[in-house]
Amino acid sequence: MSEQEIEKELSSYLNVYRVSLDTAKRSIVKKHGGNPAGLAVGINRTIRDLVPGEQSVNLLVRIVSVNEKDVTVEGATKRILYGILGDPTASVPFTAWEPLGVTLAKGDVVRVQNAYTKEYRGQVQVSFGVRTTVSKEKPDALPEYKPGPGSGIGRPYVGKPTPVTVADLREGASNVEVTARVLSVETREVEVDGAKKAVYSGVLADGTGKSQFSAWKDFGLKEGEAVKIEGAYVKAWRGIPQLSFDDRATVTRLQPDALPPAEKVSESPRMWIEDLADRGGGVDVTIRGILIDLREGSGLVYRCPECRRVLRKGACRIHGEVKGNADLRVKAVLDDGSGAVTAVFDRELTEALLDKTMDACIAQAKDAMSVDVVRDELADILVAQPIEARGNVTSDDYGLMMIVDQAKLLHVDVQTEAREMLETLEASE
DSSP states (O other), rough: OHHHHHHHHHHHHHHHHOOOOHHHHHHHHHHHOOOOOOOOOEOOOOGGGGOTSSEEEEEEEEEEEEEEEEETTTEEEEEEEEEEEESOOOEEEEEOOOOSSOOOOOOOOOEEEEEEEETTTEEEEEOOOOOOOEEOOGGSSSOOOOOOOOOOOTOOTTOOEEEEEEEGGOEEESSEEEEEEEEEEEEEEEEEEEEEEEEEEEEOOOSOOEEEEESSSSSOOOOOOOEEEEEEEEEEEEHHHHHEEESSEEEEEEEEEGGGOOOTSSSSSSHHHHHHHHHHHHHEEEEEEEEEEEEEEEEEEOOTTTOOBBBBBBEEEETTEEEEEEEEEEEEEEEEESSSEEEEEOOOHHHHHHHOHHHHHHHHHHTTTTTTHHHHHHHHHHHEEEEEEEEHHHHHHEEEEEEEEEEOOOOOHHHHHHHHHHHHHHHHH
16 A cells, blocks of 8 residues: 555544544554554553453563463364463463463563453453563562452452442453442343353443443342442443453442432433543443534435345345335434544434434435435434434444434523633633
């Protein structure tokens, strides 16, 4: 590719999709058949800061335990090392898939360069591959490992959890303490290592926000109760931080008045898009901003009856030419001044915004002999208008996306808003 082509694509990722520079680089390289790992330069990390999917990290750690075993890889037997690494922030499992050129023993302090991370059963793990180098350091380069009460994989040496609010949860955090009210809980079965296992999942909130959770042990959680969870860790689903805890965690029931009532913490917090981008998404949040653009595929669309994908020129990219089912939707860019998110409105919300049923839209498109007439009408109603939207915000390589559950156009009294702004500025002088 030419430098101009790369520059154009990079600008689009950064300014249109609003993704990070690192994500933009990786997406462009992957799109054009390159290996994103080639971009990686080792980043210095503490264990607590590790998240799954990092391609090149540098660590200064102590060997907490180390063992050998034989595994079968592509039909051949291979000897690997596995164990636990620790630093003053946490501990984490590791696997060395290639010879290291150095003998490791319990208690050794080592500097690891160009390791990578992945996720296993909700927790981050460190892997040493062909690019990884390991060198020994002096024993006093790190404090001696002293496990505290309840310490274990993913826990700090001292065993004391870090108190955080729901809004402060970040993917990869471990041994956190959260005080929250359980808003819902249900039991489901999953398969782990070939065996059925019960998982207790739901939603909790503390007034700063909401988070989905998964408990891998029956703590007897009840809807509406206030609890303190110690020793939890955080993973992510489509970018949204989620709280997980197992039999190494402690759950303490609190007095009912330890937190605001359920009706209060159930309210959707208003958040800035910039903060949602930093978190990776959010559960049941409210955004106020301006709809600055309607994306392609808004308005009257036809979906594949098999997979629900939107048809292009009467064809599904998976099932070919099919007779599509009509649907209404809006895909818009919502900007609040701190960032932008793609907001997706379903048929019901789109009908409400148009004040028109889908059947009426179909008749309108037939009269005009084009579905574009519906999109044009939506653009007239929505573009450059202030709106309040509520729903879940997820993230991927292309940025943030909100699946809107509720929405309303805002009617701003400009004179009143300007007067209040002036009064605030004068009061601060």
